[in-house]
Amino acid sequence: xxxxxxxxxxxxxxxxxxxxxxxxxxxxxxxxxxxxxxxxxxxxxxxxxxxxxxxxxxxxxxxxxxxxxxxxxxxxxxxxxxxxxxxxxxxxxxxxxxxxxxxxxxxxxxxxxxxxxxxxxxxxxxxxxxxxxxxxxxxxxxxxxxxxxxxxxxxxxxxxxxxxxxxxxxxxxxxxxxxxxxxxxxxxxxxxxxxxxxxxxxxxxxxxxxxxxxxxxxxxxxxxxxxxxxxxxxxxxxxxxxxxxxxxxxxxxxxxxxxxxxxxxxxxxxxxxxxxxxxxxxxxxxxxxxxxxxxxxxxxxxxxxxxxxxxxxxxxxxxxxxxxxxxxxxxxxxxxxxxxxxxxxxxxxxxxxxxxxxxxxxxxxxxxxxxxxxxxxxxxxxxxxxxxxx
Numbered sequence: 001x002x003x004x005x006x007x008x009x010x011x012x013x014x015x016x017x018x019x020x021x022x023x024x025x026x027x028x029x030x031x032x033x034x035x036x037x038x039x040x041x042x043x044x045x046x047x048x049x050x051x052x053x054x055x056x057x058x059x060x061x062x063x064x065x066x067x068x069x070x071x072x073x074x075x076x077x078x079x080x081x082x083x084x085x086x087x088x089x090x091x092x093x094x095x096x097x098x099x100x101x102x103x104x105x106x107x108x109x110x111x112x113x114x115x116x117x118x119x120x121x122x123x124x125x126x127x128x129x130x131x132x133x134x135x136x137x138x139x140x141x142x143x144x145x146x147x148x149x150x151x152x153x154x155x156x157x158x159x160x161x162x163x164x165x166x167x168x169x170x171x172x173x174x175x176x177x178x179x180x181x182x183x184x185x186x187x188x189x190x191x192x193x194x195x196x197x198x199x200x201x202x203x204x205x206x207x208x209x210x211x212x213x214x215x216x217x218x219x220x221x222x223x224x225x226x227x228x229x230x231x232x233x234x235x236x237x238x239x240x241x242x243x244x245x246x247x248x249x250x251x252x253x254x255x256x257x258x259x260x261x262x263x264x265x266x267x268x269x270x271x272x273x274x275x276x277x278x279x280x281x282x283x284x285x286x287x288x289x290x291x292x293x294x295x296x297x298x299x300x301x302x303x304x305x306x307x308x309x310x311x312x313x314x315x316x317x318x319x320x321x322x323x324x325x326x327x328x329x330x331x332x333x334x335x336x337x338x339x340x341x342x343x344x345x346x347x348x349x350x351x352x353x354x355x356x357x358x359x360x361x362x363x364x365x366x367x368x369x370x371x372x373x374x375x376x377x378x379x380x381x382x383x384x385x386x387x388x389x390x
Contacts, residue, residue: 013297014297014302014303014311015291015295015297015299015302016057016060016061016314017310017311017312017314017315018302018307018310018311018314019053019057019291019314020053020054020057020313020314020317021309021310021311021312021313021314021315021317021320021360022050022053022310022314023050023051023053023054023057023314024050024054024313024314024317024320024321024324024356025310025313025324025353025356026041026042026043026049026050027050027051027054027148027321027324028324028327028328028352028353028356029041029349030043030049030050031145031324031325031328031329031332032328032331032332032335032345032348032349032352033332034332034335034336034345035331035335035345035348035349036342036345036346037345037346037349042287044248044252045244045245045248046241046244046245046248046283046287047244047247047248047271047277047279047280047282047283048280048281048283048284048287051148051201051273052209052276052280052281052283052284053284054148054317055151055152055155055206055209055210055213056209056210056212056213056284056288057213058152058155058210058213059155059209059210059211059212059213059214059217060213060214060216060217061213061217062082062156062159062163062210062213062214062217063163063166063213063214063215063217063218064217066078066081066082066159066163067163067166067167067214067217067218069081070163070164070167071167075160075164078160078163079160082156082159082160082163083156083157083160085156086153086156086157089149089152089153089156089318090153092149092318092322093139093146093149093150093153094136094137095322096146096149096322096325096326097136097143097146099326100143100146100325100326100329101122101125101143103326103329103330104116104117104120104122104143104329105117105122105125105126107329107333111337116333119144120143120144120145120329121143121144122143124141124194124195125141125143132194135194135195138194139153139154140191140192140193140194141193141194141195142193142199142200145325145328145329146325147199147200147201148201148321149321150199150201151199151201151203151206154191154203155203155206155207155210158203158207159214162177162211162214163214166211166214166215166218167218170215170218170219170220173211173215174211174212174215174220177207177208177211177212178208180204180207180208181204181205181207181208181276183204184202184204184205184275185205185275189202189204190202190203190204190274190275191203198274199274200273200274201273201274202274202275202276205274205275205276206276208276208281209276209281209284221292228289228292228293229293233289234289234290234293236286237285237286237287237289237290238286238290240282240283240286241283241286241287241290244279244283244286247260247268309357309360309361312357312360312361312363312364313356313357313360315360315364316359316360316363316364319359319360319363320356320359320360323355323356323359324352324356327352327355327356328352331348331349331352334348335348
């Protein structure tokens with residue numbers, strides 16, 4: 001059967017860069033415990049958080065980059081590019097792991113505070129570094145805050161056949177992804193972690209959001225256009241967001257918990273992040289529906305100077321994510337050692353984001369002097385975490 005023609009825009013959608021950049025900032029803030037600025041992140045006002053945004057956009061940009069390449073150059077060459085990118089991200093993960101371990105071990109030893117090693121779950125590394133490093137190379141051992149890149153590596157490794165199906169039978173491919181998601185829940189599919197347990201982000205579950213993003217990039221968003229313009233869909237999305245907001249308020253104010261019926265609690269809880277709970281997925285879909293409705297791709301504000309810092313961070317997401325993990329622990333250490341109150345917490349949060357913005361600007365400058373500025377692209381070749389290379 002001939003593959004259907006799928007419309008994939010050749011112009012870079014700045015909304016993807018914008019929201020990926022914002023998601024990187026939110027992930028950085030959420031990784032700093034006891035931080036008053038965390039109250040401004042979306043996890044406090046609904047079921048989903050920045051991780052859903054990040055994975056969806058990663059799937060979208062992966063299809064955006066490699067979909068045309070697979071159609072034009074074939075399965076083998078495009079698969080080789082995808083696997084090459086997975087290898088690049090694997091190398092970045094191992095490099096980040098090395099730096100992160102050194103940072104935590106140095107702080108724990110210098111300040112004679114083993115709690116840092118315990119909180120970041122690296123005690124096994126300190127006791128048995130040889131075994132633990134080997135397990136880290138297998139992506140089984142992951143310290144706190146280092147779960148996203150291994151998830152993305154696995155999703156990329158599985159992406160070539162998925163993309164092949166998406167280009168030929170997109171709805172069937174999405175349905176197959178939903179079936180895998182359902183079996184992951186029914187049969188408790190997950191990958192083993194070291195020294196015990198399973199992956200914090202179950203790739204068999206989170207692949208649904210990644211594949212859905214790819215499906216949207218390969219024409220699915222256009223097919224959903226009429227649905228997203230419906231006032232009924234908008235009303236349902238807003239109502240669900242308000243419902244989620246009301247429920248999350250009960251998590252922060254115990255006095256409100258009595259207003260939630262017992263049967264509703266029994267049905268909802270636990271809202272599982274590891275396996276991408278349906279309530280989290282639905283919350284992300286509601287956020288996306290409202291966002292697309294009120295923020296079109298041609299909105300002039302996307303080119304305004306005030307949004308450029310977030311957009312540039314989104315265009316260099318791999319480097320900025322790694323930097324954010326490093327900065328988050330540094331911020332956690334400073335707040336803990338100096339018993340930092342709201343003022344210090346705010347200063348550290350703002351300083352961290354400024355450093356991320358400065359780094360993104362520096363990377364953009366390097367690309368511009370090499371003649372590889374993201375803004376100068378005509379074809380969709382650079383999606384950073386998804387594509388990276390020209």
